[in-house]
Amino acid sequence: MSAPLLLIGAGRMGGALLKGWIARKTGPVIVVEPKPSPELRKLARQKKITLVDAPSQVKAKKLSACVVALKPQILKGEAPVLADFARSGALMISIAAGTHTKSLFQAWGRKARIVRAMPNTPGAVGRGITGLYAAKGATQADKHKATQLLAALGETIWVAKEDLIDSVTAVSGSGPAYLFLMAEAMTEAGIAEGLPRAQAEQLARATVAGAGALLAADKAPASRLREAVTSPGGTTAAALQVLMAEDGLAALMKRAIHAARKRAEELR
Numbered sequence: 001m002s003a004p005l006l007l008i009g010a011g012r013m014g015g016a017l018l019k020g021w022i023a024r025k026t027g028p029v030i031v032v033e034p035k036p037s038p039e040l041r042k043l044a045r046q047k048k049i050t051l052v053d054a055p056s057q058v059k060a061k062k063l064s065a066c067v068v069a070l071k072p073q074i075l076k077g078e079a080p081v082l083a084d085f086a087r088s089g090a091l092m093i094s095i096a097a098g099t100h101t102k103s104l105f106q107a108w109g110r111k112a113r114i115v116r117a118m119p120n121t122p123g124a125v126g127r128g129i130t131g132l133y134a135a136k137g138a139t140q141a142d143k144h145k146a147t148q149l150l151a152a153l154g155e156t157i158w159v160a161k162e163d164l165i166d167s168v169t170a171v172s173g174s175g176p177a178y179l180f181l182m183a184e185a186m187t188e189a190g191i192a193e194g195l196p197r198a199q200a201e202q203l204a205r206a207t208v209a210g211a212g213a214l215l216a217a218d219k220a221p222a223s224r225l226r227e228a229v230t231s232p233g234g235t236t237a238a239a240l241q242v243l244m245a246e247d248g249l250a251a252l253m254k255r256a257i258h259a260a261r262k263r264a265e266e267l268r
Contacts, residue, residue: 003064004028005149006085008055008078010040013095014069016124020152022048030058055081063090065145072096072267079107086112091142093117093149097169098267101135101162113138115146116165118173123153127216131168132158170260178256183208 005026007014010033021029022043030050033040044051052058055078066085070078075096086092086108094104095117104114115138119130130150134143143158150156159165183204190200218225230236243249 002027003062004030004050004060006058006060006063006066006090007031007069008066008082009033009069009074010036011069011071012121013119013123014067015040016119016121016128017067017069017149017152018043018049020123020126021149024152026149026152027064030060030063032058055085058085061088063088065091065093065149067093067095067149069095072099075099076103079104083108086114091115091138091145093146095119097173098166098264100268101133103268105135111137113142115142116162117146117150118165118168119150119153120172120174121176126152126154128154129172130154130156131165131172132156133162133165134158135162166261166264169264170257174260178253179208179212 005021005028007018007029010018010031014031014033015037018029018031018040021027028050029048030052031040031044032052032055034053036044036051040049040051043049063085066082068075068079068082075094076099082092091113092104092108093115097118099116101114101116105112108114114135116133116135117130118132120128122128123130130153132143132146132150134146147156147158157168159168183201186204186207187197187201190203191197195203215222215225226240230240
């Protein structure tokens with residue numbers, strides 16, 4: 001990219017994006033971060049990025065895109081400050097959960113080209129997935145650019161309706177926490193069955209991580225992989241009889257994901 005890329009906010013997700021862009025040699029990057037980490041300051045000293053404290057310090061007249069990696073409650077107050085970037089013609093990409101394009105258009109103008117993105121935390125190790133939605137006015141070139149930028153975190157998918165971004169948030173945006181909770185629960189269950197805590201935690205973590213790696217490597221449906229582990233009348237079958245009961249894991253997960261989606265709607 002000849003024109004610089006602007007990143008607003010370099011917290012957990014913004015930092016992960018920046019790491020991916022640098023690894024991919026995306027091009028010149030300007031980072032706005034009022035409380036930069038030591039790592040961010042080091043990147044600035046090495047001239048791998050241009051680091052500034054506030055949007056008003058960005059001197060570039062033309063930007064390839066402006067990626068806004070702020071928490072929803074912060075973006076609500078800061079969005080109007082970024083209007084000049086939108087008016088300059090930069091593609092505006094927001095990764096704030098629950099922040100509808102209606103409010104972004106109000107802050108950035110009706111002619112703003114906006115893409116909403118919902119990444120997840122495995123993007124920090126390049127194994128994330130990001131749901132993307134292009135608002136009215138965004139071009140195919142904009143979609144291509146957004147795909148390239150968010151691919152720094154892992155896979156990308158596009159949804160046709162903005163409301164589906166809330167569903168993406170509930171499934172994959174919040175989803176890593178569900179798996180971490182599963183590892184916690186398996187640890188506690190192992191302890192209850194007599195294992196020392198350190199061993200129970202090691203077994204649970206390795207099992208969740210390993211199963212995830214197998215799921216990524218083997219393109220067979222998850223149900224088929226589950227069946228391959230389950231011998232009729234065996235130990236796995238006994239456990240699955242509990243988990244697959246009418247009020248078991250499937251029903252619980254539906255309720256949990258529905259609650260997450262409803263909360264995303266409330267954040268608008």
